[in-house]
Amino acid sequence: MIPCLDVADGRVVKGTRFIDLSDEGDPPTLAARYAEAGADELVFLDITAAPEARGTLLDIVERTARSAFVPLTVGGGVRSTADIKAVLRAGADKVAINTAAVRDPALIRRCARMFGRQCVVASIDARGRVGTSGDAPPGWEVVVRGGREATGLDAVAWARRLVELGAGEVLLTSIDRDGTRGGYDVELIRAVVAAVDVPVVASGGAGTPADMVAAIVEGGADAVLAASIFHRDLHSIGSVKEALAAAGVPVRRVPVAA
Amino acid sequence: MVDYGAGNLVSIQHALSRVGATVHEARRPADLVGADVVVVPGVGASRPAMAQLRRHGLDRAITDAVEDGAWYFGVCLGLQLLFERSEEDGAEMLGLLQGSVQRVPDSPRLPHIGWNALERVRDHPLLDGVADGAPAYFVHSFVAAPDDRSMVVAETEHGGRFPSIVASGRVLGIQCHPERSGSDGLRILANLVRLAAPDASAAG
Numbered sequence: 001m002i003p004c005l006d007v008a009d010g011r012v013v014k015g016t017r018f019i020d021l022s023d024e025g026d027p028p029t030l031a032a033r034y035a036e037a038g039a040d041e042l043v044f045l046d047i048t049a050a051p052e053a054r055g056t057l058l059d060i061v062e063r064t065a066r067s068a069f070v071p072l073t074v075g076g077g078v079r080s081t082a083d084i085k086a087v088l089r090a091g092a093d094k095v096a097i098n099t100a101a102v103r104d105p106a107l108i109r110r111c112a113r114m115f116g117r118q119c120v121v122a123s124i125d126a127r128g129r130v131g132t133s134g135d136a137p138p139g140w141e142v143v144v145r146g147g148r149e150a151t152g153l154d155a156v157a158w159a160r161r162l163v164e165l166g167a168g169e170v171l172l173t174s175i176d177r178d179g180t181r182g183g184y185d186v187e188l189i190r191a192v193v194a195a196v197d198v199p200v201v202a203s204g205g206a207g208t209p210a211d212m213v214a215a216i217v218e219g220g221a222d223a224v225l226a227a228s229i230f231h232r233d234l235h236s237i238g239s240v241k242e243a244l245a246a247a248g249v250p251v252r253r254v255p256v257a258a
Numbered sequence: 259m260v261d262y263g264a265g266n267l268v269s270i271q272h273a274l275s276r277v278g279a280t281v282h283e284a285r286r287p288a289d290l291v292g293a294d295v296v297v298v299p300g301v302g303a304s305r306p307a308m309a310q311l312r313r314h315g316l317d318r319a320i321t322d323a324v325e326d327g328a329w330y331f332g333v334c335l336g337l338q339l340l341f342e343r344s345e346e347d348g349a350e351m352l353g354l355l356q357g358s359v360q361r362v363p364d365s366p367r368l369p370h371i372g373w374n375a376l377e378r379v380r381d382h383p384l385l386d387g388v389a390d391g392a393p394a395y396f397v398h399s400f401v402a403a404p405d406d407r408s409m410v411v412a413e414t415e416h417g418g419r420f421p422s423i424v425a426s427g428r429v430l431g432i433q434c435h436p437e438r439s440g441s442d443g444l445r446i447l448a449n450l451v452r453l454a455a456p457d458a459s460a461a462g
Contacts (some may be wrong), residue, residue, distance in 0.1 A: 093397065113306075199367070
């Protein structure tokens with residue numbers, strides 16, 4: 001169970017389909033709260049990722065890493081092995097690479113070689129192809145720059161390629177579902193899980209504990225990521241874990257401090 | 259804490275500080291003089307890690323410090339570096355313990371990422387107050403294969419079983435990340451401080 005912190009200008013924000021952002025809080029404060037509540041990992045995505053904000057970002061990553069004793073994946077604006085080294089040194093355990101991998105796929109290989117594939121997360125934003133004329137290929141297309149730019153790449157083939165290049169994990173976000181709380185794209189998850197032999201984290205669309213059960217039991221995801229339902233206290237991490245356990249999914253139970 | 263450019267020092271530094279340790283970063287051999295514990299963290303691959311250690315003379319400095327009575331605490335890659343050679347990339351390693359490093363045996367899927375149980379094989383002060391089977395966080399593809407199985411304190415299963423904690427005298431290694439394993443991880447680090455620097459621990 002992985003809460004996601006989408007960070008813009010130093011604050012956790014959340015919008016619908018990566019737009020219409022609203023302020024949800026201070027990253028280290030939320031990170032500590034989620035870790036104590038039983039989050040198994042945290043994901044921190046710098047969604048503004050402006051190069052001039054890099055120094056600020058690293059400071060916030062470091063404060064976030066210090067505030068929670070659970071694993072932290074950081075992504076957003078990571079373009080080079082030097083960027084990755086800086087993010088790891090700031091306290092990240094894993095680095096998510098998204099747009100930069102489309103521009104330069106060999107970056108994944110260089111990072112895996114330098115830092116080990118276990119800390120290289122291929123972050124893929126996928127959008128369902130809409131076949132208006134009836135001859136469009138089915139499936140999902142990779143989009144970058146927060147969903148603003150289509151790449152023409154098939155998401156399933158792209159996941160397979162990035163894993164072959166050295167990614168140790170796939171963070172798979174459905175842009176169609178992201179922020180809608182309408183449920184994960186279970187078909188997308190199933191297709192990617194079948195294509196790769198590394199852990200797949202499902203993202204985009206979490207609305208209820210039942211959605212998370214579906215992503216894992218039906219989709220085959222290894223973990224589920226969610227943002228707004230936790231930021232807004234719509235569901236607790238504990239209640240999600242109870243639902244998962246009731247569905248027969250092994251979960252780490254954490255006694256909640258009184 | 260040996261800083262050789264292999265990633266996440268911040269979280270383990272902070273976790274050790276939380277349990278009462280005073281942490282100094284060691285980038286040169288002289289930085290290790292007088293340490294109660296030499297902590298070798300590490301995310302990444304053996305060969306570049308060993309190359310970095312050698313470039314700064316830290317490989318020899320670490321083994322010298324241990325011979326002079328310091329404790330060694332290796333985390334993840336830091337455990338693996340204790341052994342003689344890696345089947346990951348053929349790297350020659352520190353060789354403080356006899357054995358090799360190999361891919362997790364019979365694993366359904368690698369890397370092994372996530373929470374998994376520390377199953378106690380024998381009692382050790384490092385696990386005082388930690389329940390048998392306590393969940394800990396792992397991120398790795400390779401594991402130690404010690405020649406002498408009696409050094410294994412805990413095992414973990416991911417497909418095959420592998421040593422998740424080893425201890426031989428003052429030389430300790432843990433495959434999971436205690437700094438990322440919640441309260442049980444902090445307990446293990448507190449036990450380390452109590453073992454290796456009882457005076458500091460009592461004062462803290």
